[in-house]
Amino acid sequence: MTNNDLALIDEVIATLKRLRERVAKAAEPEPAPDVADADDDFAPGNLIELPVAAQRFEVSKDKLRRWCRDYGIGVLQGGRWMVSIPRIRRHIGR
Incomplete structure (x- = not known):
C-alpha cells in the first residue's frame, strides 16, 4: 500500500x-406546528382531501366527516371536506 x-x-x-x-x-x-397558531391549521399547505386523509390516517371516511363537523378538523371547500393535517394529528394523538 x-x-x-x-x-x-x-x-x-x-x-x-x-x-x-x-x-x-x-x-x-x-418541527411540529405550534398549537397556539391554530389559524394556520387551515392554510392551503396543511389541508388534504378527506379520502386522502382517511387512507393516510387509517380512519373511515364517515368517521372523518363526523370529526370535521363535530370537532372542526376540516373545512368545506366547494362541497368537499378538506382535512387539516395538524388538527387531525392533535385529535388522534400522533
Whole structure:
C-alpha cells in the first residue's frame, strides 16, 4: 500500500462522513406546528382531501366527516371536506 492509497482512503472516509451528516440532517423531522397558531391549521399547505386523509390516517371516511363537523378538523371547500393535517394529528394523538 502506497502513500497515495492511504490518501485516497482518507479522502473517501472524509467524503462518507460528509454524506452521513447530510443524510442525517435531511432525516430530521420537521418541527411540529405550534398549537397556539391554530389559524394556520387551515392554510392551503396543511389541508388534504378527506379520502386522502382517511387512507393516510387509517380512519373511515364517515368517521372523518363526523370529526370535521363535530370537532372542526376540516373545512368545506366547494362541497368537499378538506382535512387539516395538524388538527387531525392533535385529535388522534400522533
